Every structure is written in C-alpha cells, then in structure tokens.
Amino acid sequence: FDYEISYNEMVTITPRKYPLVFRKVENLDHHYAIIGITADVESYPLYYDAMNEKGLCIAGLNFAGYADYKKYDADKVNITPFELIPWLLGQFSSVREVKKNIQKLNLVNINFSEQLPLSPLHWLVADKQESIVIESVKEGLKIYDNPVGVLTNNPNFDYQLFNLNNYRALSNSTPQNSFSEKVDLDSYSRGMGGLGLPGDLSSMSRFVRAAFTKLNSLPMQTESGSVSQFFHILGSVEQQKGLCEVTDGKYEYTIYSSCCDMDKGVYYYRTYENSQINSVSLNHEHLDTT
Template sequence: MRDREDIRMCTAIVFTGKKGEAFFGRTMDFSYPLHPQLFAVSAGYQWKGSLGQKMSSEIGFLAIGQEFENLRILVDGVNEKGVAGAALYFAGYADFEKTAPKDGKKTIRGSLDVLPDILGNCSCLEEVEDRARKLAIVGAADPVTGMVAPLHWMFTDRTGRSLVMEKTVWGLDLYENPVGVLANSPDFPWQLTNLRNYTGVTSTQKEEAEWDFLKLVPFGQGAGTFSLPGGYTSPARFVRTVFLKTHVKIPDSRQKIVPECFHIMESVSIPKGTVMTARGTADYTQYTAFMDLQSGDYYVKTYDNYQLLKVRMCEHLPKDGTYQKLGDLEIPMEYASM
C-alpha cells in the first residue's frame, strides 16, 4: 500500500426538496489528473469486472468514470429506477478480501465493481441492502494509483433515504444515514458522534455578552457559525456539509434546487494549492456532480468550467444492451457577452 499522501478527499450528499424531490451529488477531490468521462450503460449490457468475472446490468444507468484499456472505473452514477451512489476513499479503515472466497455462497465482486453492480441491478434501497449483504468484496487495484482502492459507498433512492456501506476488518456494515452526508475516514459512526461537538453552532445571530463589566459585541452577522471547522479534513467537511444542508432555505421548485445543491458543496470544494500532498501535487476538486433521482438527469461542473453541463438520461441511455461513452467532462468554458 502506498503512503497516505494518495488519499482521495471527497464529499457526498442527498438533498430533498419541499415536495420530496431527491437529488444526490458529490465532489471528486484527487491529486492525480482524472480526466472524467460520462458513460451510459443500457439494461442487458455485459462486461468483465476488475477481477475478470462476468458482470451484467438489468437496469440502465449513467455514471462518471474513466477507461483504462479494457477496464472501466465508475465512481458515481444514477440508474433509471432512481437509485444513485458514489464511491469515496476510506483510507486506513477499508479492508477487503485478499482472494475470492471459494464457498460459492456469495457473489464475488472487486472493490472497484461494487458501484456498477449495485446501479445495474437494484431498483430501490431495500434491494441495495439485500444485494450488498450477498457480496464478497475483493480488493482490486486502482489503475490510477496502482494500489487497492480503500473505498466505502453511499447509496440513495427517490425516497431520499440513504445508506452507507463500509467493509472493514470487522466485516460488512450497512448504516442508515440520518444526515444524508458522507465524507472519508474515520468510519461513519464516528462522524455522526463527532457532530455532538458542534451543538452550539447556529444560523441565528449571537447577541452581545457580558463578562463581569466587559461587554463583548459580535463582529457582524454569522457569529453563530464561529465554531464551525474551516479546514478540508474529512471530519471538517462532514460537519460543514451537514450544517449547511440542514440550515439552508429549501427551494420551492426543482429548478432552484440544483443551484442550491452546488452552493452547499462550494463550502467543501478545494482550490488548487490549498491542499498539497507529500509528492508536491495539489489535491483539489476536479468536478462536482448532482443527479436528479426522478429524471436521472446529471448536472456537472468541472474545476476549470463553472458552467453546468446537463445530461438527460432519457436522451442518452442506449436500449440495445450496449454502453456508450458520452464524452469528456472537461469542456472549455465559454464567456457570455453583454
């Protein structure tokens, strides 16, 4: 295993509108250039997984990832039934099988294949949970870093309910996610417990305080958020995202939900140069994506292009048991003139 400087920093979130409209999104933060691409996989498509095993999809889906020779690595996506998910780094905690179990009681999947396996075969969160418990997950080397990717996953569906899936030395755990947020290490129960350190954070303004004969007046608005963590560690990003998600004004239309989702994630988006690895490379937010779980539409913006790219599932999902590479997401930005 390589040094911890290769840790990927990502944040994922489920956001639900006033009428129950569910959206799922994530930031992709990495210190290697990813050149993300969008793929459309149809129902009935078959392919070889990272362990060489046969895989198939009963449900069509859209996903973001990369191709490496004959291997396709997918890191987030949404299927035509409204199930969405993302893989995030879980360094120091993820523990997978070294070799495939031979008892034949479970479906064998490489750690890189968990996401497309779930998206291609589950129509609701109950099916995700059932399928996950039947998986034997074998560590598969990530071709970008050359190491076994230490992953955990977050899944959701059109209800807005979400699950966190973590495989550690203690076994496979599926956690109900009451806050609809996931970051990286430590494990999910620790992240929830850590929220108790921030019970004093509030969106309301703090009034002046008196310490004996000394009057202390806040420095303008926002004094209630003073104790929010400001760094880019996983616990800091988790706390900030949960606070913002639970305190923003819920938009009254689907059209307004999309920009609100991206505004929330701006708080944990990492500019180049602010987080440097021991290799001297920048770990930064290479793209941010949100998915409309009702329509399956994808909304994406990349580091160098703040214009939202919208990809409609109904227009791009093939129907003939194949897959299509819809193209690179890194598109040059165009500036509007007035």
C-alpha cells in the same frame, strides 16, 4: 471528486444491454441503464459516482488507511470494489433493495489490473427517501443508515457521525448570550451562530461543514434553483489547487462536482477548469442497446 491526479474523467452511459462482466459472480447481460462519471480506462465502466434509471445513486469516496478488502469467501457474494457501483445499480432500484441484498456481500481484494490496483473506498448509496454508507473494514462489512446524507473520507462513518455531537451548539441564527448574566456581550456580526464551524480541509472538518450546510440550506422551488443550491452546498467543501499538498509538488483539488435529478434521470456536473454547470439526460439516449 477530490484528488491530485485526473484520469481523464468523462460522463459515461451504460445502456441496458451492455454486458456488465464480474470476476466472481454472474454477469449482468441485461440491467438498468446507468449514467455517471468514469475513468477513461479500457472499456469497463469504472464509475466514481453514478445513477441508474430508477433514481438510485452511488458515490465511492477515498477511504485510505481504513478500507480493508477480503479474500474470496465461497459462502458470500464476492464483488470487487471497482464492480460494486455497476453491480448494485444494474439490478436494484432503491436503498431498501440494496440493504436487503448486501447482507452477504464480500468486497474481495482483486485488482482491476496490474497497472490499476484497487482504490481504498467507502460508498454513499442514496435514493429519494434515504441513504446509507457501505464500508469494508478490518472488522468486516459495515452498513450504516445515514441521517445527514453526506459523506467525506476518513475516519469511519460512525465516528464522523458521533463527532457532530461536538457541534450541537451551532446555529443558523444569532445566538443568545449564555456566557454569563454578569457580562453584557454584543452580537457584533451576522453569522455568529456558526462560530466554531470548522473551516480547514481535513475530511472530518469537511464532513461537519457539509452536514451543517446541507441540513440548514433552504429548499428551492424550481429545478434550476435546486441544482444551483446543490452546487453551492458542494462549494462549501471544494478544494483549490495549492492548498492541500499530498506529495512533493502535487496538490489535492476538486476535479469535478456533480449531482443527479433522480426523477428525470439528468446528471449535472462541473469541473475545476469549467465552472459552468453542464447536464446530460439519461432518457435522451437509446437505452436498449449495447
């Protein structure tokens, strides 16, 4: 999670019987248990990213200038953006179920409070088999299959995906000389297959870098190795304080990084101030409570 301000983020577990209250649809008084990172705001689980006990995961990412929330529509399922993660994770167990049940979704423009207006977001939804992206834009609700399994920020996901065509020549191996047969060119360094991989902090460049790193990284054979590898992948797009000024004297930085073990219900995270990987197990808690 990258931003210039921290809202005292914390790991939060929502037990099965904790009432999930929604503004325009029926509440969920009994639901799947959820674990993830929330803002420390009142008693409502304002999740940034989370996983339910079935292994379905969702993350909301900044989508400023593109997210467009709608007016209430009586013919649709009206969910406010801050309710989307608990509403989906509370009742669905797979991406397939999510896709089936959000065709009439309307992300309605209702703030959490006067002090907390809505954040412009789009969402990555994933299980062990597949992932999708949900975007509410001026043209309406967009649901995209996500073959690369990553998401950053602006612009729209379909454009981010199309932009990968510009990098189809990238490789994790040493490239052959295709410049000209008339010139003897030397592969003078390791890693030259990655020449042209963008290294800046813009969201489009980080999308390319995250996709290339994820899709070419080797799978590990152990749980600890897989977790370590995941955080190394995230490290390729981490932001350090001082490199991305967003307002006078304020810099966007990676406040925390996280991943989930979908099989065991374990949530892993580390923060900017503490690079040690910490874990919280959903299944070690009493989930049938309020």
